[in-house]
Amino acid sequence: MKPLLTLAPKALLRTNEPLRELITKLARAHDEVERLVGSSVDAVVDPETGRTFMLSGAQEAYVRLQRETAAQAERLRLAANVFKYAHEGILITDAHGIIVDVNDMFSEMTGYASEELIGKTPRRFRSLHRAQGFSVTRMWRDVNDQGYWHGEIWNRHKDGKEYLVRLTVSAVRTPDGSISHFVATFSDVTLLYEQQQRLERLAHYDPLTHLPNRALLGDRFQQALVQSRRAETLLAVGYLDLDGFKAINDNLGHNAGDQLLVQVAHRIRLHLRGGDTVARFGGDEFVLLLSGLDAIQTCTQILERLLQAVAEPYQLDERKICVHASIGVAFFPRDGSDPDLLLREADQALYLAKQLGRNRYHLYHQLA
Amino acid sequence: MMDEPLYHRYRLYVAGDAPNSLRARHNLERLCRRYLGDAYAIEVVDALNEPQRVLEEGVLVTPFLVQLEPWTVRLAGDLSDEAAAIALMRLA
Numbered sequence: 488m489k490p491l492l493t494l495a496p497k498a499l500l501r502t503n504e505p506l507r508e509l510i511t512k513l514a515r516a517h518d519e520v521e522r523l524v525g526s527s528v529d530a531v532v533d534p535e536t537g538r539t540f541m542l543s544g545a546q547e548a549y550v551r552l553q554r555e556t557a558a559q560a561e562r563l564r565l566a567a568n569v570f571k572y573a574h575e576g577i578l579i580t581d582a583h584g585i586i587v588d589v590n591d592m593f594s595e596m597t598g599y600a601s602e603e604l605i606g607k608t609p610r611r612f613r614s615l616h617r618a619q620g621f622s623v624t625r626m627w628r629d630v631n632d633q634g635y636w637h638g639e640i641w642n643r644h645k646d647g648k649e650y651l652v653r654l655t656v657s658a659v660r661t662p663d664g665s666i667s668h669f670v671a672t673f674s675d676v677t678l679l680y681e682q683q684q685r686l687e688r689l690a691h692y693d694p695l696t697h698l699p700n701r702a703l704l705g706d707r708f709q710q711a712l713v714q715s716r717r718a719e720t721l722l723a724v725g726y727l728d729l730d731g732f733k734a735i736n737d738n739l740g741h742n743a744g745d746q747l748l749v750q751v752a753h754r755i756r757l758h759l760r761g762g763d764t765v766a767r768f769g770g771d772e773f774v775l776l777l778s779g780l781d782a783i784q785t786c787t788q789i790l791e792r793l794l795q796a797v798a799e800p801y802q803l804d805e806r807k808i809c810v811h812a813s814i815g816v817a818f819f820p821r822d823g824s825d826p827d828l829l830l831r832e833a834d835q836a837l838y839l840a841k842q843l844g845r846n847r848y849h850l851y852h853q854l855a
Numbered sequence: 856m857m858d859e860p861l862y863h864r865y866r867l868y869v870a871g872d873a874p875n876s877l878r879a880r881h882n883l884e885r886l887c888r889r890y891l892g893d894a895y896a897i898e899v900v901d902a903l904n905e906p907q908r909v910l911e912e913g914v915l916v917t918p919f920l921v922q923l924e925p926w927t928v929r930l931a932g933d934l935s936d937e938a939a940a941i942a943l944m945r946l947a
Contacts, residue, residue, distance in 0.1 A: 529873035
């Protein structure tokens with residue numbers, strides 16, 4: 488911009504340059520420590536000599552301009568620092584989605600240096616792994632309609648690792664309303680997500696065998712009941728208990744007992760069908776849900792296979808041991824339709840299976 | 856009932872009768888009368904006559920207002936932005 492000092496009084500012409508410097512300096516000083524109200528001034532004072540320079544209208548305008556420029560530069564400096572030191576990754580694209588700048592944090596998060604990114608599109612970060620409910624089309628529609636979008640997406644690091652980010656995309660508009668840039672801010676929430684997953688697992692799964700726990704079985708039970716009702720099939724509810732597990736625990740120690748439970752859980756799971764559920768209720772108590780059964784015989788075949796599989800020898804460290812199981816079973820709808828009732832009936836049938844000599848199954852309706 | 860206003864003391868640095876300086880004097884007096892009643896005093900220092908005082912105060916432009924009591928405020932310009940002036944001078 489052309490400095491407006493040409494209208495300076497003759498006496499000042501020789502000192503144009505120092506005056507300009509003086510004005511620049513004081514404009515900055517004002518921005519820091521003093522406020523210009525109305526911003527109209529008449530004279531500047533040289534702080535070295537105390538000499539007062541009267542300003543023409545044009546020079547006064549120059550002072551104002553300098554002050555505004557200084558204020559603007561300060562705002563820009565502040566914005567640049569926010570960009571540079573933000574703890575969130577920031578990516579800026581033009582209206583066509585071409586990357587114009589990224590901050591250091593973004594480079595750190597993605598593994599790409601800014602030189603590798605500027606001029607490209609952000610497509611390379613997109614993971615094949617989609618967060619639940621995420622749609623690129625909807626994201627862009629929201630950005631266009633509401634001016635922003637935020638949500639969670641999976642990104643891909645340069646090294647191939649995927650990570651979950653909380654993303655906000657905002658449209659930057661010119662005064663006439665057209666979009667000039669898009670700004671995307673990213674924060675890595677993978678740790679948070681993993682922690683949530685862990686908590687969820689803890690709430691629903693047995694940490695030793697990774698089988699569903701009592702709480703998750705409750706959900707599965709309701710689903711299986713609905714399914715069986717709709718398909719008019721049988722649902723078998725089985726209580727499985729190892730014969731003599733306490734003795735193993737007492738003689739070989741809890742560690743061996745735990746190893747055994749893990750292996751038993753594995754075998755049970757292996758011999759069930761895809762839609763079936765086995766849950767661990769604690770100790771050596773397992774609960775089975777076998778759904779979609781056309782006949783009781785289908786169930787008993789599975790139970791026989793299961794008993795055989797459980798009875799195969801187990802390798803615990805150096806030791807080979809044998810154990811078998813007893814199972815009590817109740818059927819929906821034949822024996823009832825309430826989960827608690829069916830579990831109680833299965834438990835009673837289990838008791839009878841033990842009474843009858845163990846290593847067997849017993850069906851509740853055969854009790855009478 | 857409003858409290859008795861605190862006594863306000865101002866020093867206004869001007870450059871002779873230059874237009875912005877005159878406007879600053881006028882605006883300052885008007886604001887004081889309206890908000891402070893009689894509880895104020897204004898000393899006007901002409902930078903052209905007393906450069907030493909301007910230098911001592913560290914004033915770099917005129918008109919320039921320095922408030923001395925009951926608190927300190929430093930403002931440059933002709934005070935024609937009334938809302939800003941009232942806020943910065945804590946008159947209301």
